[in-house]
Amino acid sequence: MNSSSTLRRTSAEELAELQRDHGRALFGFLLGLTHGDAQRAEDLVQETLVRAWQHPEALETAHESMRPWLFTVGRRLAIDARRARLSRPQEVEAEALEHSPAPEDAVAGAVTAIDVRRAVRGLGPEHRDVLVEVYFRDRSVSEAARELGIPAGTVKSRTHYALRALRRGLPGYGRG
Structure with a gap:
């Protein structure tokens, strides 16, 4: 094996360990921020872990726990996602449009x-x-x-x- 695949495996192992140690707590925290939307909370957990994988320097800190860093990243991602949703017009089901009255001309x-x-x-x-x-x-x-x-x-x-x-x-x- 070359050093790059060893590095990747170690990183994947660390990521799996982060998921095991903090995934459930992170999910619960993000579930609250998403007002109970489990799908959105799961997506945010995954994106938070991707950020941890993209920033291995965060894993090399002398902090006792990664949880505060993960919660901060997850919170910021939740805020960004909410802002992005609010900046776009709300999606409307096609069926709802068929049953709504036409706007006055x-x-x-x-x-x-x-x-x-x-x-x-x-x-x-x-x-x-x-x-x-x-x-x-x-x-x-x-x-x-x-x-x-x-x-x-x-x-x-x-x-x-x-x-x-x-x-x-x-x-x-x-x-x-």
Whole structure:
């Protein structure tokens, strides 16, 4: 065997020893930092051990235990991973997108508003007044009746016929 493979084996043995001695405690510590996400905690344990392998000088210290160094590296990796996740837009499942409402199209909304205003202006004054009170001023039938000085039944009737006229005057908007 050449010296490089001997060095690698020793390093692998030391790494295995680190895992045996500190892996469970490191995992528990990182599990807390990841709010119980075991997969993420395991990934961070592995990355921490990779860092130990990449920095053999850390293993050659006179410290009694490697645990503080491992915990510090693991904590920093957890913080970096969290920052990286927060800096990216959150991933959304394709299925969730299929069931979410489409965002409002401002142009389409403006065009619809213009079409509705035009259709309402085309109604007779009795029908237009009832729709303005009930739908645009959000008044109840009795409030609209009181405001317009007509019976509640008349408000209901005029509202019905006004909406029917609007449907005819707005082809392509719902039922015809």
